[in-house]
Amino acid sequence: MDQDLLAFIHRVERAETIETLFDCVKDIRRIFGVNHAIYHSIQWHGETFALATYSAEWHEYYGGEQLYLIDPVVINAFKRFHPYNWKSLDWDTRKGRKLLQDAITMGVGNQGLSFPIRGPNGELALFSVSHNADDETWQKFIEDHRADLMLIGYFFHKAARRLVISRDLGDPVALSPREMETLTLLALGLNRATIAQNLQISEHTLRGYIESSRIKLSANNTTHAVSSAMARGLISL
Template sequence: MRRVLPVADAILAAETPEAIGEALGGLRDAWGVDQATFIMRAPDRADVAPAAGTLPGAAGMWLRRRGWFSIACVEPEWVRRYEELSFQNVDPVVLTASRRFSAFDWRELDFSAPRSAALRAEASAYGVGLHGLTVPLHGAPSCEAAFSVISTGGPAAWDAVVAEGLGDFLTIAAALQQRAHALLGLATAPRRAPDLDHVERRALAGIASGRGVAEIAGELRLTCAQLRRRLATARAKLGAETLAQAVARALRLGVLHPHPDELRYGGARPVRDGATRSASS
């Protein structure tokens, strides 16, 4: 059982933003990360009044206003400072999350622009860690979101978190998006989970993990053409227009829990006719 399943269950059962923030505190025990943030852009609604509150059990606060909703397990003064200076308009993390689907390590990003460098310096002064991993979420119509875990530790410890924790963080991200939709009255009627086969699930898990088609095909012992056909079939089953939507819907419906280990297709022979065959068949 994954380390974060109790955290995900607590998030899905939360009735308030404060309860979600308290649940996120469990990531410290599960993975040793120091901070976490979740931000979701949502359609403007006249009946969603601006509001804010502090988070019990974790240093941080939540904010809700027209157009967006956020929960930040970081120093509340930093949240206010970030908003006051509109850092979201220059933050490489936010800008990258808006155009990518797969999770990314902050070490991939460029903070050299003057305002980006100022953002990083101020964040560090407020105790925000320099190591982070962000999971973008683009599966809901008219909504996009991003979940980040942050560490103040050294690079070696962070390498281990990134290598082993991706599947857990994807699970938490999907739970946060689902619960935020419900709290803001954006949730839709549940859709019946489609019957994805073993290869389709693993192929989608590879996309969610940020791997390219050639790499996933090699792991699954498929040709690139075979993999693309499998992905197209999975996308159609999920009623998605893009692979990004397909992965997000699979996460929300509980048919996909991507983890790097799921891409180790041990003992499987190459698939030549669209069917999966084990080494013993």
């Protein structure tokens, strides 16, 4: 391994503050010659912890419009285990096309590469880099740097878990098989009547499973319970 890269990984691994870890995220741009880099946990306890080099304008727009709910980059983190090129994702919806065009306009870049990361307790995070480049140049970049970036993503998550995520997670939670089935079907977008029919239970019983799951997960509402269960690795799509 290149000595400069090894030294950078050691910096990430030894980071003692979020500020130091953020400095490392910013240095990704210089080391790999990309426009931006971002590490973020996905909907951790209903919120997102992120370290990103994007502009304040993009942060405000993306968060204010809750674009993570329809962003193919984020959605695919729940479905995939291997790195993915943003060009391989499905942007062929009105909202998806607008999101992609707005990202390009606000300087995120027309290309991107993301690395889904699953931690030892099932937590989910995503490490990404983005840039402005033609397809051929970007494909060469992926071939040259994918392995190094995957390794760096792992060490970013390890440091973030030590500094933030483990503290936020709290005590372990155990859901019953029926509670996990219920939250999984809710995460897939089914309504309560359909879920009750699929599980062959009454809607009253279903409400009981939802409420008990919410209490166990210390969630404010059903949506919060679903996102928390996904973040903890208790359910998956």
